[in-house]
Amino acid sequence: MRELPFLDLRALNQRHAAAYAAALERVLTSGRVLLGEETEAFEREFARYCGVRHCVGVGNGLDALHLVLRAWEIGAGDEVIVPSNTFIATWLAVSHAGARPVPVEPDPRTHNLDPARVEAAIGPRTRAIVAVHLYGRPAPMDALADIARRHGLKLLEDAAQAHGARWHGTRCGALGDAAAFSFYPGKNLGALGDGGAVTTDDPVLAARVSLLRNYGSPVKYRHEVQGFNSRLDELQAAFLRERLRALDADNAWRTSVARIYLQALRDVPGLVLPPADDTQARSSWHLFVVRASDRDGLARALEARGVATLVHYPTPPHRQVAYAALGLAAGALPLAERLATEVLSLPIGPTMTDDDAAQVAAAVHDVLATTA
Numbered sequence: 001m002r003e004l005p006f007l008d009l010r011a012l013n014q015r016h017a018a019a020y021a022a023a024l025e026r027v028l029t030s031g032r033v034l035l036g037e038e039t040e041a042f043e044r045e046f047a048r049y050c051g052v053r054h055c056v057g058v059g060n061g062l063d064a065l066h067l068v069l070r071a072w073e074i075g076a077g078d079e080v081i082v083p084s085n086t087f088i089a090t091w092l093a094v095s096h097a098g099a100r101p102v103p104v105e106p107d108p109r110t111h112n113l114d115p116a117r118v119e120a121a122i123g124p125r126t127r128a129i130v131a132v133h134l135y136g137r138p139a140p141m142d143a144l145a146d147i148a149r150r151h152g153l154k155l156l157e158d159a160a161q162a163h164g165a166r167w168h169g170t171r172c173g174a175l176g177d178a179a180a181f182s183f184y185p186g187k188n189l190g191a192l193g194d195g196g197a198v199t200t201d202d203p204v205l206a207a208r209v210s211l212l213r214n215y216g217s218p219v220k221y222r223h224e225v226q227g228f229n230s231r232l233d234e235l236q237a238a239f240l241r242e243r244l245r246a247l248d249a250d251n252a253w254r255t256s257v258a259r260i261y262l263q264a265l266r267d268v269p270g271l272v273l274p275p276a277d278d279t280q281a282r283s284s285w286h287l288f289v290v291r292a293s294d295r296d297g298l299a300r301a302l303e304a305r306g307v308a309t310l311v312h313y314p315t316p317p318h319r320q321v322a323y324a325a326l327g328l329a330a331g332a333l334p335l336a337e338r339l340a341t342e343v344l345s346l347p348i349g350p351t352m353t354d355d356d357a358a359q360v361a362a363a364v365h366d367v368l369a370t371t372a
């Protein structure tokens, strides 16, 4: 039995080793390590990839979300709608801006925001909706954009898991008023360290985020706003340019792993599969998340069979100590809480072979057939 890692970053890096070495050489000889040609070129290339006019590289995905909210002057006294079931960064961005995150429960089939519940959560202080494309599947952006328009709200995509995913053919990153991306190494488009970006068609927003990421400084030692230090560095930008060229092929590879799972696991009792791609949504398949009532038992049994799994995420933000002050007790957001006990992420990645996927599926079959 072969050990299957959750994501083989070593193999992924090895595949690009020569190009990364060349990228390092370019940066070394340029003599510039911040806000230079590599960052500009990556911003151009990633904007074109997403189908938007502007891309601004920043330090990480959390900052990308935070700086957009700041640029929109969303802050104290404002409310921002966020999913109840997301990585905590979505909430932290709102809190760091000084606004209040207002959690909305998901559609349990897609794990994404439920538009009807979003509409019900809008109040006089609501300024924006953050739509997370969770696990890589695009959120229902038509309905959310319609709600945002009718209520005069900004619509921000948290596209940290959705590089290259499409909604009705349009890429994530081009579906809201702005989008935030993360290039954390494990993401579909990952750097060799932290990185992030904002994409938008709005030139005013792009200029504002450019200011905010660099001390509020349009030229050295002139400061027009109280900005931050959150720049994408030249080296990460150079690495990302290389990875971007492989993104569509990597996503196609992930999609084929997902298809194998969806086919091989379709009749396993007690297992809920993620929705397949359809005419609306084409996932980036950042994660392949199943649900099982005895999730922890399944994870342990898979580990014993050499299959590594992870949980995204074991505790929803409102049940974290960090958000104790919100006073949301156990049971306050029952869907997010139940999903947190049931979700399990199977291995998926661009270096997995069909045989690897078949081995994972066979292990899941083996475990659930013997416990059913």
Ligand SMILES: *Cc1c(COP(=O)(O)O)cnc(C)c1O
Pocket: 060, 061, 062, 063, 086, 087, 089, 090, 132, 158, 160, 161, 181, 182, 183, 184, 194, 195, 196
């Ligand atoms: C990874 C992630 C982030 C944060 O990105 P960082 O680059 O780690 O700051 C935000 N939102 C979601 C949904 C993520 O998965």
